Amino acid sequence: MDLIAPTTRERVRAALRDASTRRSPIAIIGGRTHAAKGNRVEVDRELSIAGLDRLVAFDRAEMLAVAEGGMRIGALREALAEDGQEWPADAPDEATVGGTVAAAPSSPRRLRFGPLRDTVVELELVTGDGRLVRSGARTVKSVQGYDVHRLATGSLGTLGTIVQVAVKVRPLPHARRVVVVEDGVETERRLLEAVPLPASIVATAERVEIGLEGWPEEIEEQTGAIAGVATVAEILDGDTPAGPEAIDAPVVVEAGVPPSKLDTILEGESAFRALIGVGIAWIGLPDDGDRLTALRRRVAEAGGIAPVIRGPGGLGDAPVPAIEVHRRLKAAFDPANILAPGRFWGGL
């Protein structure tokens, strides 16, 4: 397949204008780390954003970083760490910033630091027909007009190519720790109630890993609170709980349900990492459509969604609210319908 690798946004614009004129389907590619998220589609060409890889601005006193879409997460991590800060997205090092925003994966630390979407404050997007559109502001707070960046975040490259993003960053913690407990049922709920402000509580079939971050005295206080309600099996200083990459299975689903419904969707599953208090569960499955269908049925009953993030299976057929609004948005951003048509929810 043809791969276009522009190094300027003008070339990104020209490539998309050209594809629109010829009505030739194209997929936007970053580090290919989140490529499994989205429905399978056939395209004529791919456009890589990896050539737009500059750190545009970063000032620790502003706690904002502005990066081009193709900048690697690993490179951004290093640049921010030099000034003692981080973007808590927890994507793989080889992922790109634009690709990560487009895929909007959940971080294992979402309990404490919130969803990725709330870190994106300004975004520049090249639409399907090659217009350059910016929204938001390079300030921590802004209400000015319609937040196109909200639509682009998680859009899986179906509204445009993310050529630049400004994200909120935060101070690196002074200390990190994972506390492992191996108690049985109901432990997670007790931990959630008893432990103040953990970064994460990740349940697997065998154990619970509590991620702690902050001042050294702070994580000691939290460790004490854990020991008060559960038996501590292991303490891993300097560590942070893993995400879906730690699941050994050909298919991984990122299910999202109201937090109290995690139990019901995990019944009978053995390979999972569930974010207690958040409602995200990464669930490993064999490459078996029936297992996926059954899981999706349970998730739907719990009021959630279950896109696949590794292996085949796509996003699933959860109903999309206000589908007419979605169609008009897609048509406004991608009038020739060339951006990976069909990859998104609702066949968009």
Add this chain to the structure above:
Amino acid sequence: MANLEAARRELAAALGEGEVLSEPLALRLYARDASIVEGSAGLVAFPRSADDLVACVRTAAAHDLAIVPRGSGTGLAGASTPIGDALVVVTSKMDRILEIRTEDRLAWVEPGLFNLDLGTALHGTGFTYMPDPSSQQVSSIGGNVGTNAGGPHCLAYGVTSAHVHALDLVLADGSLARVGAEGPEAAGYDLRGVVVGAEGTLGLVAAACVRLTPEPPAIHTMLMGFDAVEDCAATVSGIIARGVVPAALEMMDQGIVRAVESFAHAGYPTDAAAVLLVEVDGIAHAVAAEVREVEAAARANGVVSVREAATPEERGLLWKGRKSAFGAIARIAPHYHLHDCVVPRTKLVEVLGGVYEICRHEELTVTNVFHAGDGNLHPLLSFDRSEPGVLERVLRASEEIVRLCVDAGGSLSGEHGIGLEKRDFMPLVFTPDDLATQACVRSAFDPSGRMNPMKVLPDGARCGDFAVAAAGADAAGVVDAGAPIPEGTWI
């Protein structure tokens, strides 16, 4: 005016006779919000349910009326100011808490509920609703959603959009849709994210599912006095640069401190050039460590006095000083124009100096009380409308302040929104393509252009033909969001 009377009868039949107002006095009352613009209303309706909201939308469509949603009318940018014969939909009678579910860290509420009433209902649950605009005693959750409201504690916890899981919306075609989800992610584009802050132009909120946050185990509040505004602002940057993000970081200059003290008696130092209210929360040990950092940053910038709240009562008193600011300013002059813009935190000193200079030049009294940690300025211009020519000076100074903030790399608004007041400043920060795309977003939700027209987007911002043609919608769907604001709208 026949259509208005027919619309009134239709609405009265659906909502109840007492729930629709059309008398001149009532129309006058609902012709403005808390901004300095005034329009005119055709009808005022008080829905009590989602069905009532649907009836409002259908009736407005049948009689070709614009719809202007309104919560408590505390908006400061004119987003709830109706123009022409609009139907004003007031949500104040939809004020129930529908459900509190701490196990899912969420609550469902109706749009007219006062922000503070939700906080009060949560007492004893261990959870709280974090966004705390200064108007929280009277501003509604629906209005907070419309303006993506902030507040002092949004520095650490994020603005309203970070606290809304889902919205049940009545769209312009009268259909109901749930955007967002009770769970962490929803299928489709993040419509929830774009509706929050859209100032009621994309749909009417029938119910909001908001995020509950565990109450912090420890809180430390302190008030610091400085001899120079610059020292106070430099302390703000110093705290952030030390890697500390307090729960709140609020700055007040001498003018506002003096007005507040004579009103609230909160014990603020009236001889200080500026004061900084700092609140740090979290786990006890972390709070202690961060207080040490905050104090070090303050000492490095010549802090003159530090008062620590030793008890919850003292904390309440310190906050009373901050939160009474807008009540106290009536002591300066009968009218005020409250500004709202955001600048990079490192530009605070420079921009603040510029604001004082602009107001000196226009001979206007300005006081400042603002969310310094966010870089969110609130210059407050006090004036007496009866003074000839004063409004022109206020508007001129306002425009200069906006340009100053934009030139510093800032945003037009941090939490009050664009409304009518700032829509024609939008081209200062956005290109025609940016604005056309925003117009497309709006028309994707509301092809009729009926929802709160003339707000947010400037005169001439159009979606353009390409999108509508591609979507197969009819040509009437092209929204010209702007249209000039009628003469006499500014008070």
